[in-house]
Amino acid sequence: MINQELLKSSIESLKMIQSELHDDIDSSERIELGRIIKELESCNTNITPRQLLIIVDKVISWIPAVERLVKILLELGQ
Numbered sequence: 001m002i003n004q005e006l007l008k009s010s011i012e013s014l015k016m017i018q019s020e021l022h023d024d025i026d027s028s029e030r031i032e033l034g035r036i037i038k039e040l041e042s043c044n045t046n047i048t049p050r051q052l053l054i055i056v057d058k059v060i061s062w063i064p065a066v067e068r069l070v071k072i073l074l075e076l077g078q
Contacts, residue, residue, distance in 0.1 A: 029062050
């Protein structure tokens with residue numbers, strides 16, 4: 001039951017990210033995000049929390065501000 005709630009919450013979060021970033025990410029990322037959402041909506045509880053975290057992490061990396069922050073942190077570490 002917890003996995004289903006986590007999945008539902010994650011799908012809603014990804015939809016909000018999709019809506020907010022519509023004009024800020026390139027078309028290939030928009031298409032991939034739409035595909036990911038549809039795939040998650042069609043799966044039952046076959047996805048583990050770890051797999052879900054990996055998917056969400058991938059999407060978060062597309063957010064321009066996060067991408068810039070990661071680049072800055074990497075530069076500071078050199």
